[in-house]
Amino acid sequence: MITQAIFAYMAAASVGSAILAVTRKNPVHSMLWVLALFLHMAGMFLLLDAEFLAAVQIIVYAGAILIFYLFVVMLLNLPDEEARPRFGRHWPFAAAVGVSFAGLAWLALAPTPDPDIGRFATPSAVAERSQIGTIAELGEALFGPYALPFEMASLVLLAAIVGAIVVAKRGQLSS
Amino acid sequence: MIVPMSTVLALSAVLFGIGAFGFLARRNIILMLVSAEVMLNAVNLSLVGFSQHLDDLRGQILALFVIAVAAAEAAVGLGLIIALNRNRPGAGVDELTELKW
Numbered sequence: 001m002i003t004q005a006i007f008a009y010m011a012a013a014s015v016g017s018a019i020l021a022v023t024r025k026n027p028v029h030s031m032l033w034v035l036a037l038f039l040h041m042a043g044m045f046l047l048l049d050a051e052f053l054a055a056v057q058i059i060v061y062a063g064a065i066l067i068f069y070l071f072v073v074m075l076l077n078l079p080d081e082e083a084r085p086r087f088g089r090h091w092p093f094a095a096a097v098g099v100s101f102a103g104l105a106w107l108a109l110a111p112t113p114d115p116d117i118g119r120f121a122t123p124s125a126v127a128e129r130s131q132i133g134t135i136a137e138l139g140e141a142l143f144g145p146y147a148l149p150f151e152m153a154s155l156v157l158l159a160a161i162v163g164a165i166v167v168a169k170r171g172q173l174s175s
Numbered sequence: 176m177i178v179p180m181s182t183v184l185a186l187s188a189v190l191f192g193i194g195a196f197g198f199l200a201r202r203n204i205i206l207m208l209v210s211a212e213v214m215l216n217a218v219n220l221s222l223v224g225f226s227q228h229l230d231d232l233r234g235q236i237l238a239l240f241v242i243a244v245a246a247a248e249a250a251v252g253l254g255l256i257i258a259l260n261r262n263r264p265g266a267g268v269d270e271l272t273e274l275k276w
Contacts, residue, residue, distance in 0.1 A: 098196030
């Protein structure tokens with residue numbers, strides 16, 4: 001019961017902070033609302049038995065990515081940003097797209113009876129799952145069967161680092 | 176099973192809709208990227224929900240890779256924004272019309 005109450009609070013807070021983040025005029029305020037969204041999302045991950053992901057959410061998303069965004073917002077120095085319209089002229093179209101996507105997804109999940117989804121869980125996965133804590137299992141899976149995707153992720157990050165430096169530096173060299 | 180799966184999926188759908196609206200509607204290019212992050216978070220939420228519901232770790236592993244790709248996207252996207260801003264100060268996407276035919 002208390003868990004459901006916590007989940008209801010997390011859900012309401014994350015939807016509210018997401019809406020505020022998308023609609024605030026001042027970019028810094030937007031970022032702070034996104035921070036609230038990320039923290040509530042981490043709490044939701046905790047409720048859903050994903051402790052490691054909750055920690056990664058706070059460290060990587062809230063701690064690294066968001067701070068990076070904030071740095072760029074402050075570096076760019078956009079003094080007249082608040083005086084300009086926050087949405088493009090086509091924003092009703094965008095609102096229609098967002099609402100219709102959420103509605104479509106809602107319609108798609110409405111007729112699905114809940115217990116039926118569980119059928120696809122393989123017995124071996126269930127047996128693996130119930131042994132120990134999630135973090136140890138996650139590590140074993142990442143360095144076992146998912147070692148190649150894991151290394152590919154590090155390659156993607158390396159490519160992103162190199163790409164970011166090249167892209168951000170080129171303009172400086174030419175000008 | 177504490178939290179019903181359908182609730183998690185509905186919440187994820189709503190968050191994705193908000194993110195999609197923000198990505199399409201905002202004028203500020205940085206806030207467009209942030210809206211994309213909101214969408215990625217919504218997808219992560221549904222992945223974790225499925226992972227818990229199916230008692231299968233693959234959802235969490237996929238969510239980890241999504242976070243890694245989001246970090247890469249943020250790095251490249253913000254690098255592009257800095258390069259853009261050097262050539263043409265301001266953050267409005269409607270002013271970037273040089274590639275328009």
